[in-house]
Amino acid sequence: MFSNLPFFPEQASTVAQRVDALYFFLISVSGFFGILIAVLLVYFAFKYRRRSESDRPAAIHGSMALELTWTLIPFGLSMVMFFWGASVYVSLARPPDNALQVFVVGKQWMWKIQHLEGRREINELHVPVGRSVKLTMTSEDVIHSFYVPAFRVKADVLPGRYTSLWFEATKPGTYHLFCAEYCGTEHSGMIGHVVVMEPAEYQAWLSGGPPAASLATAGQALFEQLGCITCHRGDAGARGPLLVGLVGKPVQLQSGETVIADETYLRESILNPQAKIVAGFQPIMPTFKGLVSEEGLIQLIAYIKSLQPADGEKAGGLPLAEGSH
Amino acid sequence: MESTQPRVHYLNADYGIRSWLFTVDHKRIALLYLGSITVMFLLGGVFAGLIRLELLTPAGDLVEADTYNKLFTMHGIVMIFFFLIPSIPAVLGNFLIPMMIGARDLAFPRLNLLSWYIYIIGALFTLWAMLIGGVDTGWTFYTPFSTMASNTNVIPTALGIFITGFSSILTGLNFIVTIHRMRAPGLTWFRLPLFVWAHYATSLIMILGTPVVAITILLVGLERAFHLGIFDPALGGDPLLFQHLFWFYSHPAVYIMILPGMGVISEVIACFSRKAIFGYSFVAISSLAIALLGFLVWAHHMFVTGMSVYAAMIFSFLSFAVAIPSAVKVFNWTATLYEGSVSFQAPMLYALGFIGLFTIGGLTGLFLATLGLDVHVTDTYFVVAHFHYIMVGGAIMSYLGGMHFWWPKITGRMYPEAWAKIAAVIVFLGFNLTFFPQFVLGYLGMPRRYHVYPAEFQVLNVMSTAGASILGIGYLLPLVYFIWSLRYGAVATANPWHATGLEWETPSPPPTENFERTPIVTQDAYAYDTQEVQVV
Numbered sequence: 001m002f003s004n005l006p007f008f009p010e011q012a013s014t015v016a017q018r019v020d021a022l023y024f025f026l027i028s029v030s031g032f033f034g035i036l037i038a039v040l041l042v043y044f045a046f047k048y049r050r051r052s053e054s055d056r057p058a059a060i061h062g063s064m065a066l067e068l069t070w071t072l073i074p075f076g077l078s079m080v081m082f083f084w085g086a087s088v089y090v091s092l093a094r095p096p097d098n099a100l101q102v103f104v105v106g107k108q109w110m111w112k113i114q115h116l117e118g119r120r121e122i123n124e125l126h127v128p129v130g131r132s133v134k135l136t137m138t139s140e141d142v143i144h145s146f147y148v149p150a151f152r153v154k155a156d157v158l159p160g161r162y163t164s165l166w167f168e169a170t171k172p173g174t175y176h177l178f179c180a181e182y183c184g185t186e187h188s189g190m191i192g193h194v195v196v197m198e199p200a201e202y203q204a205w206l207s208g209g210p211p212a213a214s215l216a217t218a219g220q221a222l223f224e225q226l227g228c229i230t231c232h233r234g235d236a237g238a239r240g241p242l243l244v245g246l247v248g249k250p251v252q253l254q255s256g257e258t259v260i261a262d263e264t265y266l267r268e269s270i271l272n273p274q275a276k277i278v279a280g281f282q283p284i285m286p287t288f289k290g291l292v293s294e295e296g297l298i299q300l301i302a303y304i305k306s307l308q309p310a311d312g313e314k315a316g317g318l319p320l321a322e323g324s325h
Numbered sequence: 326m327e328s329t330q331p332r333v334h335y336l337n338a339d340y341g342i343r344s345w346l347f348t349v350d351h352k353r354i355a356l357l358y359l360g361s362i363t364v365m366f367l368l369g370g371v372f373a374g375l376i377r378l379e380l381l382t383p384a385g386d387l388v389e390a391d392t393y394n395k396l397f398t399m400h401g402i403v404m405i406f407f408f409l410i411p412s413i414p415a416v417l418g419n420f421l422i423p424m425m426i427g428a429r430d431l432a433f434p435r436l437n438l439l440s441w442y443i444y445i446i447g448a449l450f451t452l453w454a455m456l457i458g459g460v461d462t463g464w465t466f467y468t469p470f471s472t473m474a475s476n477t478n479v480i481p482t483a484l485g486i487f488i489t490g491f492s493s494i495l496t497g498l499n500f501i502v503t504i505h506r507m508r509a510p511g512l513t514w515f516r517l518p519l520f521v522w523a524h525y526a527t528s529l530i531m532i533l534g535t536p537v538v539a540i541t542i543l544l545v546g547l548e549r550a551f552h553l554g555i556f557d558p559a560l561g562g563d564p565l566l567f568q569h570l571f572w573f574y575s576h577p578a579v580y581i582m583i584l585p586g587m588g589v590i591s592e593v594i595a596c597f598s599r600k601a602i603f604g605y606s607f608v609a610i611s612s613l614a615i616a617l618l619g620f621l622v623w624a625h626h627m628f629v630t631g632m633s634v635y636a637a638m639i640f641s642f643l644s645f646a647v648a649i650p651s652a653v654k655v656f657n658w659t660a661t662l663y664e665g666s667v668s669f670q671a672p673m674l675y676a677l678g679f680i681g682l683f684t685i686g687g688l689t690g691l692f693l694a695t696l697g698l699d700v701h702v703t704d705t706y707f708v709v710a711h712f713h714y715i716m717v718g719g720a721i722m723s724y725l726g727g728m729h730f731w732w733p734k735i736t737g738r739m740y741p742e743a744w745a746k747i748a749a750v751i752v753f754l755g756f757n758l759t760f761f762p763q764f765v766l767g768y769l770g771m772p773r774r775y776h777v778y779p780a781e782f783q784v785l786n787v788m789s790t791a792g793a794s795i796l797g798i799g800y801l802l803p804l805v806y807f808i809w810s811l812r813y814g815a816v817a818t819a820n821p822w823h824a825t826g827l828e829w830e831t832p833s834p835p836p837t838e839n840f841e842r843t844p845i846v847t848q849d850a851y852a853y854d855t856q857e858v859q860v861v
Contacts, residue, residue, distance in 0.1 A: 007765050007769065007785070008768070008769070009768060009769045009770055018697070019697055019698060019700075019701050022695060022697055022698050023692070023698055023768070026691060026692050026695060026698065029691075030688035030689070030691060030692075033652075033684070033688060034684055034685060034688055037655060037656075037659055037680065037681075037684050038681060038684075040659050040662075041659055041662065041677060041680060041681070044659070044662035044663050044665070044667070045662055045667045045669070045677065046667075048598070048662060048663065048664055048665045048666065048667050049666075049667050049668070049669075050599075050666045050667060050668040051666070054858045055599060055666035056599060056666070056853060056854055056855075056856055056858060057599060057600060057664055057665055057666050057853075057854065058664070058854050059600060059601040059851075059852070059853065059854040060600070060601070060603060060660075060663070060664065061601060061603075061604075061605065062603050062604035062605065062606075062607065062657075063603075063604075066604075066656075066660065067604055067607050067653070067657075070652065070653060070656040071649060071652075071653055074648070074649060074652045075645075075649055078645040078648060078649070078691065078694075079645070081645065081691060081694070081695045082641055082642055082645050082694075082695070084695070084697070085641065085694075085695030085696040085697045085698055085699070086637075086638050086641060086696050086697070087697070088696065088697020088698070088700075089628070089634065089637060089638075089641075089696035089697045089700065090634060091697075092697065092700055093634045108474070141469070141473075141474060142467075142469055142470040142473075142474045143467060143469070143470065143564060145629065145704060147704070147770070147772060149701070149705075149769065149770020150770075152700070152701040153700065153701075154629050154700050154701065154703065154704070155629050155631065156629050156630045156631060158558070158564060158565070158630070158631070159469060159558045159559065159564065160558025160559070160564070161558070161631075163630075163631035164631075176770060176779065178770065178772045179772070180703075180704040180705065180772040180773075181467070181704060182394075182463050182467070182470070182773075182774040183470060183474075184394070184461070184470060184474055184475065185390050185391050185394065185461075186390060187390075187394070187774060187775070187776070188385075188390070188772075188774075188775035188776045188777045188778065189390075189777065272561075
């Protein structure tokens with residue numbers, strides 16, 4: 001409803017309206033207090049302007065009632081802002097389970113994007129309208145930040161770990177994509193577009209382009225090529241833990257700790273295998289640092305995620321105990 | 326008044342360059358600082374001017390991308406570390422704290438001179454780093470960009486800032502000991518001018534926070550030189566650890582810049598309303614509350630780094646909490662005018678302008694503390710606008726207000742009042758035209774530190790650049806008439822504003838020893854109602 005105002009950004013995601021509503025609430029509250037202060041200052045300054053050099057008005061040392069009023073009322077209003085803002089933030093931090101997965105790698109100075117089905121693009125992200133999309137992101141070098149103003153979403157993209165961001169686009173169109181964390185010479189050139197398409201159009205786009213293997217298939221090829229398969233296999237003599245059904249499950253470590261096997265854990269275990277040794281295994285895995293790119297890591301992880309136990313097959317993770325996370 | 330022999334005061338007590346470079350008089354050291362930070366302000370201003378000129382058009386047509394990145398980096402470094410942080414404390418605080426408490430000097434006069442020399446060495450180091458090519462990391466030195474990617478002069482710049490930090494620590498230490506130990510008889514804590522309270526709170530931040538940033542900057546230099554693996558994930562480090570350490574100081578540093586300004590405003594508002602500050606003890610204690618809470622909000626700079634949702638909520642809550650004592654001050658200043666006797670001399674115009682701009686800066690801070698909203702506006706021009714409202718609209722307005730208020734005391738001369746009023750109005754208007762459009766730009770989504778930007782953002786950028794040229798004139802005017810007044814200004818009396826406070830009870834300029842005999846304090850600060858009326 002505000003998108004026709006000049007000097008106001010387009011609203012093109014489900015969360016945009018919630019952020020804008022919050023914004024207008026804050027503008028109203030701060031506008032009220034800003035104007036109140038300005039009016040009182042001007043009114044007092046003129047009403048009590050100096051009439052004579054010998055004016056020495058009686059002192060007023062203060063009033064506890066007033067101090068409490070202008071402490072408690074702003075505090076109460078700021079708590080409304082706090083809870084409202086926190087609820088929007090929690091929604092932003094929790095992608096719906098059925099979100100479409102897309103993978104983003106930032107580097108000086110471009111955005112490299114891979115879709116699960118295998119289509120890749122640079123500085124452009126094609127997504128369907130009306131479907132939630134979750135981006136899993138990492139950086140090859142310095143910190144970047146993935147920012148789509150029309151969606152009111154932003155998340156830093158860090159080297160050495162995965163961060164995520166989700167949105168559901170509400171309007172087909174082309175929207176700005178900016179890098180929002182300063183990253184060197186061409187920081188302001190690390191931009192692109194998010195293209196929101198009708199679902200059918202999106203499906204057509206997805207199957208277009210040069211023929212490409214899906215991420216999981218590409219990951220499987222890497223898994224074999226790097227020799228992961230020689231240890232991480234299902235038989236009794238395997239030197240590495242079985243990876244089937246592992247993702248999202250707790251893993252018991254040699255140290256006695258338990259970690260959840262998320263993407264960051266998998267990434268670390270490939271690049272720095274000695275960091276977390278799974279209970280019952282020897283610390284014999286070599287590092288694959290330098291042997292596999294960030295995009296390759298994403299493919300490997302996509303493959304490991306795709307390994308789901310068939311009925312009766314043994315899963316790689318521990319049985320999920322109630323309340324274990 | 327007239328005498329054949331010119332009166333001896335701190336300015337004419339001794340002559341020659343040595344009498345300045347080896348002085349241990351806090352008033353002369355304040356002037357050494359005044360000269361140095363003015364040079365740095367002009368330098369930072371030139372960088373700002375070039376930035377605004379580049380942004381006049383969407384294309385990168387004035388300077389290269391690398392040059393632009395160095396310009397905003399050096400603008401930030403010079404303005405924050407070499408102008409704003411020392412500005413009010415090292416000039417006005419240095420000059421006034423001993424006078425306001427009836428002391429002859431600071432507790433450690435030689436340490437005071439040492440802190441100026443340390444500042445100069447740090448500044449020269451940083452200027453040298455700029456001359457040999459500059460630095461492009463942003464004043465925030467985010468890792469791993471600063472430790473592995475940037476190929477500019479990070480280490481010399483970092484060393485310059487590291488060195489200067491010690492100047493700040495020593496100044497803070499000196500102020501704290503002075504305020505504790507050297508108050509005149511009868512000057513109890515709750516009779517202290519609010520300027521002194523504000524500097525006490527500021528000094529606490531200086532000595533508790535600065536060592537953290539010093540170590541952090543040192544670690545950046547060490548990691549760059551020896552690949553230590555503290556912040557760079559490729560070496561096993563954590564880049565967010567840097568941000569936590571950096572903001573642990575650099576958020577409180579905002580309060581180092583603004584608290585002394587709040588102290589100035591309390592003095593000026595009281596004097597030009599001829600009223601005691603409404604709610605004196607609330608204004609005094611709120612300075613300490615800001616100093617304390619200011620240490621607990623740093624991670625609100627990091628809400629989009631992927632930090633834990635619960636940690637983000639705690640930092641958001643505490644950020645709202647730190648806004649309350651600032652709001653309390655604004656309400657109390659406003660209430661001070663009620664039934665006062667308000668006059669509109671130049672220092673008061675700056676003070677009223679300060680309240681307006683600081684209020685906007687503070688209220689827009691709430692937008693950034695609000696989690697769901699911060700995600701959209703962080704790292705955009707909204708943030709740029711917000712912190713300029715605090716650090717330029719707030720800190721520099723109060724610095725200029727203070728300079729006008731105490732100029733007669735410092736120099737013994739009056740500046741031309743009409744020009745001063747014109748300058749105050751120009752600064753206020755120019756400032757708003759420069760920075761208000763940036764709030765809109767930020768909500769539209771223009772990221773900060775962009776050399777090139779999409780064409781639809783141009784109109785607002787043109788407004789901002791136009792405003793900056795007006796603001797520049799507003800800042801140059803006082804420089805001109807202050808220098809002019811040194812020779813041609815009317816001779817100032819001891820107390821031209823009929824202000825209360827011990828500094829006004831001694832001649833202008835004061836004698837080297839400040840007071841002929843130690844004053845004895847028998848009443849509260851701002852006792853305007855019982856002031857003897859002396860119509861001149």
